[in-house]
Amino acid sequence: MLANIKQSKPAAYAGMAIFAVVLAVLPFVMGATLGNTWVRNLDLAMLYIMLALGLNIVVGYAGLLDLGYIAFYAVGAYVYALLNSPHLVPMLSGTGFEWLLHMPLLVVLPLAALLAGIFGVLLGSPTLKLRGDYLAIVTLGFGEIVRLFMNNLDRPINITNGPQGVNLIEPVSLFGHKFSQAITVFGIEFRSVHLYYYLFLALALLIIVVSIRLQSSRIGRAWVAIREDEIAAQAMGINTRNVKLLAFAMGASFGGVSGAMFASFQGFVSPESFILMESIVVLAMVVLGGMGHIPGVILGAVLLFLTPEVLRDVVNPLQDKLIGERLVNPENLRMLLFGIALIFVMLVRPEGLWPSKQRKAEFHEDDDLKAKDAEKEAAHG
C-alpha cells in the first residue's frame, strides 16, 4: 500500500478517499439491505479485527505462540464492566473509592489497556525461556486460569459475580452523549449500532496505524529478529527479555481495549465469552489471514467472523426447505466447517490467505528448484 502511494500520489489518494467513503456508508447500506443484525455483526467484526491485530503482534511479529490471548480481552471487558455497572456500587460506597466508578471513556479505555498490558507482562515474565509448543500450553493454561478465577471469584467476596456475569453495564458515553440513544445529524438518524460502528472503526484504525508504525520501527524489527532467530537477535545486542515482554504487553493492551468495548457494546459479560475456543478463533484469524501481515490479518478476522454469521442466516432456512426439519444446528455446522477450514488452509496454503511477500517467498523457497528438477527429469525421461 505504501509503495503505491509513492508511485502515484493522486491515484492513491483517490483510492483511499473512495475506501473511506465506503467505510463510512457501509453500516447504512448493510442496514438497509440485510437488516440491523448485520450492522451489529459489523461492529463485532471491528472488535475481532482489533483482537486479531493485537495477537498479530505477539504471534505474527514476535513469533510467540499465545493460546490464551482471550484472557486479555476478558480483563479489558471486566475492567469496563465492573467500573460501569451497579455491581460494585454497594462494595465501594463509603470506602472513598467511589471515584473509580463511572469514569469517562477516555480514562477507562487507557486503564483497560494498561491493566491488560500488566497481565500480559505477568504472563510473559515466567514464560520468557519457553518457546514453541511449551509456550503455547502455558499461555493456554494462563487463559483458563483467568477464566476459572472469573468464574469463581463470587465468593467469599463477590467481585466478578461468578458464572452469572456482570450485567446492566452502561453504554459508552462520549461528549455527553449516551450511545444507547439515537442521534440525528443532518436529517440522518444514527442509531446506537451506528455510533458504536464509528467508534470501533476509529479505534480499529488507530490500532492499524500503531501496528504499521511499530512494524517498521526499531522495536518491530527487533521482534522479527527474535522470531527468526532468538540467539542471533541476542548476539546483535537486542535485549530479548524486554523486547519480548513489550510484545506481550502491547498485544495484550490491544486485546484489553477491544474487551472494554465489547463489554460496553453488549451490556453484559460473563466467563462464558472467554473460553479457550475464542482464543483459538482469534489465533486462526491471524494464521489463516497471514501472520505478520496487517491486511492479511484483517482479512482473516473479517472472513472468520462473518462466514459463520452468514451460515447462521443460511443453514436453518435451507434445512427447512430441503429436509423439512432442522437436523443440524447451525452453531454445530459452523464449528465443523471452521475446523475443516483450519486443516485445509494449513495443508494448502500454510503461509495464510494473504501473506506478506517475504513470508510467501520463505514458504516457497524450494519451488523453483523443484520446477527445475522436474524439467530435467522430463528432458532425460
Next chain:
Amino acid sequence: MDIFIQQLINGLVVGSIYALIALGYTMVYGILQLINFAHGEIVMMGAMITISAVSILSGSGVNLPGPLLVVAGLLVSIPITMLLGFTIERVAYRPLRKAPRLAPLITAIGISIVLQQVAVLIWKNNPRSFPDLLPHASHDFMGAVITDLQILIVVLALVVMGGLLIMVEKTKLGRAMRAVSMNQSVASLMGVNINYVISMTFVIGSALGAVAGVMVGANYGLAYPTMGFMIGLKAFTAAVLGGIGNLAGAVAGGLLLGIIESVGAGYLGPITGGVLGSHYQDIFAFMVLILVLVFRPSGLLGERVAERA
C-alpha cells in the same frame, strides 16, 4: 486421616487414567515433537463409541454378563479409534512434517474441533450415562472406601502400561520407535520405515486412549462429546510434569497429578477456611503445569534437551 487416604485413593484412580492418556501424548511428542491436540478427542470417541456399542448390543438381546459386554464394546471402539488415529496422522500431520511447527499445531486444533463437532452431530450435546455394568461393591480400606471399579481401573491401567513398556523395550517395533525418536534420518538410514513407525505410534496411542476413555466414563458415570478437551489438557499436563517424551515419566506424572489434584481439592476448603473451595480443582492442573514448565521445563524424569537451532 481417613479423608487423606480417601483422597489418595481417588487421586490414584484418576491419576492412573491420566497416565494412560499421557502415554498417548508423550509417545507422539517423543517421535514428532508435536502436541497431538486431538488425543483428548480420541479419548472421548473411545468412551462414546463404547457406550453406544454396549447399548446397541444389550438392546438387540445379547445376553452377556456386564463386564463382558463392556469388553465387547471396547472391541468395537478400539479398532475405530485406531483407524481415527491412523487417519489423523495421515491427513493432518504427515503432509506438514517439514513445515514450521505452528502449522501442524493448527491442524491438530482443527482436527480436534472436527472430531468434537462430529461427536455432537452423532450423539447430540448431552451427557450419556455410562451403563451400570461393572462391579462396584465397596470395601473398607484403612478407614476409607475403595470400590471394585476403582481397583479394576488401577489394575487394568497398570497392566496396559506395563504391556506398553515391554513392547517399547523388547519388540522390534519398540526398538524402531526409540530409534526414530532419537534421530529420524539416521533411523531411516538404518532401514527403519519411518512412516510405518509413526503410524503405529498413533495407532497404539489411540488404542490406549480408547481404553482410558472407557475408564473415564465408568469412573465418573457419564461421557459427553466435549469431555475430551479438559481431560486431554490434564493428561498433557501430566506428560509435561513427568518429562514429555519419557514413558515412565508420563506414568509418574499422571499418578502425581491425579493425587495432587484430588488431595489438593480435598484440603483447599478446610485450609483456607472455606475461602477457596474444591471448585478451584481445575486450576490445580494449570498451576502445576505452569510451575513445572517455569522451574523445570524438562519435567521430573526428563533429560535436559539441548536447544534445537
